[in-house]
Each structure stands twice: as structure tokens, then as C-alpha cells.
Amino acid sequence: MRIKYLKPILVTGVFIGLSQWSLPGMTQNADQLYKRGLAATCANCHGTDGKGVVDGGMPLINNLTSEQMLTKLNAYKSGALEGTIMPQLAKGYTDEQLITIANYLGKKP
Known part of the structure; x- marks a missing residue:
């Protein structure tokens, strides 16, 4: 009769332990997915490699x-730099999102 009660307790303990163990990885993956998702919007016009589309x-x-890219994005957002679609797109992002995009796509020194 004791085993009858022990088994659900053990199974529950294992699932709780596994769920806690996997949380850091899930958070990191979600953060990377968020960054990639923001940067992916640029690929429609600039291509997946930043070299443009045919x-x-x-x-x-x-x-x-990253610094040059952020400067340009902020200039589009403020209206200091004109363009066909970039001013409208840049205004749709928060300052934090523009920083994320620039850091993700910008050439690393």
C-alpha cells in the first residue's frame, strides 16, 4: 500500500526537478529567438546576409x-535621415529594439 502512494510522489518530484533544470535553457533560447526575430525583419529587403536582394x-x-547601424536607425526614426520605407519601419521599434537589431546584425570588430 505504501508503494501506491510513493510512486506518484516520486514521479511528481522528477517532473518538478526536470522542469526547474530546463528553465535557464528555455529562457536563453527565448531571448535568442526574440533577437533573431527582430533582426529577421531586415532580411526582407537587405537579404539574410545583409548584402541585399537581387x-x-x-x-x-x-x-x-553595430554603432553605425544604430546611428542610421536612430536617424531614420528621428527623421534626420530620409528614405522610402526605413523611416516608417524605424518608428515602429522602441529604442531598446533598435539597439537589439544593431547589436545582432552589426559587424563585430
Whole structure:
């Protein structure tokens, strides 16, 4: 009769232990997914490698540092830099999101 009660307790303990063990990995994966998701919006026009798309006529962003990219994004957002679609897109992001995009896509020194 004791085994009857012991088994559910052990199973519950194992699941609780496993769920706590996996939380840091899930958080890290969610953070990376969030960053990649923000950066992926740029790929529609600038290509997945930042070299633009065929006959797209878009500026290349693959050689910009994170700092240069953030400067341009903020200039589009403030209206200091004109463009066809970038001013509208940049205004749709928070300052934190623009920093995330620039850090994710910017060329590392």
C-alpha cells in the first residue's frame, strides 16, 4: 500500500526537478529567438546576409558596425535621415529594439 502512494510522489518530484533544470535553457533560447526575430525583419529587403536582394536596390548593411547601424536607425526614426520605407519601419521599434537589431546584425570588430 505504501508503494501506491510513493510512486506518484516520486514521479511528481522528477517532473518538478526536470522542469526547474530546463528553465535557464528555455529562457536563453527565448531571448535568442526574440533577437533573431527582430533582426529577421531586415532580411526582407537587405537579404539574410545583409548584402541585399537581387534587383532590390537596397543599401548593403553587411559592413556596418553595430554603432553605425544604430546611428542610421536612430536617424531614420528621428527623421534626420530620409528614405522610402526605413523611416516608417524605424518608428515602429522602441529604442531598446533598435539597439537589439544593431547589436545582432552589426559587424563585430
